[in-house]
Amino acid sequence: MKTFHTLLITLFISASVFAQRPDREKIKALKIAHITEQMDLSKKEAQKFWPIYNANEDAEDQLREKFSALRNEKSANELTESEAKTYLLNLISIEQEKTELRAKLLNDLLEILPAKKIVALVQAEKSFRRKMIEEYKERHRKMKQN
Secondary structure (H helix, E strand, O other): OHHHHHHHHHHHHHHHHHOOOOOHHHHHHHHHHHHHHHHOOOHHHHHHHHHHHHHHHHHHHHHHHHHHHHHOOOOHHHOOHHHHHHHHHHHHHHHHHHHHHHHHHHHHHHOOOOHHHHHHHHHHHHHHHHHHHHHHHHHHHHHHHO
16 A cells, blocks of 8 residues: 555656656655655654765765866866866765765665665665656657657
């Protein structure tokens, strides 16, 4: 019954999201519904899980913004050799931060959830990304046909 309700909510959200151009908040709502369904968290587990997960998502968003700002500074042709080296060192630093952030998330979750549910999270995130890519491809196929 719980799965049926989650599926029903997901369908309503996705129908409203895909009826118009999705924005970050709508995609985030879909992601939450997908993860919730896939992980099958108890109420107690969910109360502990979501604050940790959301804090990690916020930190990942900040890293993405940092990377985007770095990427948009200058093109490779405009950089001096010294600037290019600094750019690469900053890129390495961001990648290390991402890896450390992910490791911290998994370690924090291990303190509150069984390992199997954390594996379910990793798989749910992967399947959600795959669904989003497929939806994107489908939209562009339809746009090309029209």
